[in-house]
Amino acid sequence: MDLLSLSIGFLSGALTGAAGNYLADRFTDARREKKEVKALEKSWKDIESRFPEIIDEMRSDINSIQGKGIRAFFIKESDTMIDFIGEPYFVYHTDKHLELRAAVLYLAQLGFVQNLTPGNTPMYRISERLVDFLRNT
Structure with missing residues (x-):
């Protein structure tokens, strides 16, 4: 060889x-x-x-003209105030949607939102994947 x-x-x-x-x-x-x-x-x-009602509200917020660039939201009761001057945000009310906390926890578990709570009122960041799903349907 x-x-x-x-x-x-x-x-x-x-x-x-x-x-x-x-x-x-x-x-x-x-x-x-x-x-x-x-x-x-x-x-x-x-x-x-x-969670059809919650998703429908999020979908209408994201697809609105004012909400196109917003990627943060708070969850709170209707009669409480938020003292936050950072960026534009959505607000979802726990007294309007009784399953809101469960829905947000499930969205966080799947990676669609990220918890950014700065104080007592829970604040979340919306992922672009969630924005895509909300805009496509």
Whole structure:
């Protein structure tokens, strides 16, 4: 066996292995991404079916002309005040939506909102994923 044949055999084997590994990773990642998107869509449909009034109010707020750039919201009772001068925000009332706290906790669990509470009144940041879901339907 000469050195050239051995080198060519080694290189072709290494390239074949690397190419196979690359293609396997690529197709596995694509399959995993599709699976995650389907799971996220399923979670969104579950949220919409559990809390339709809350989602409808959020959808109308996000789609309004004034609400296009707003990504923060507070949850509180109607008769309380908020002393916050930071950025524009939405306010959702726990006495209007009895399941509001449960809905927000579920949205946070799924990564649609992030808790940013600066004081006593719960404040949340809306993810762009949630904005996309609210705008698409």
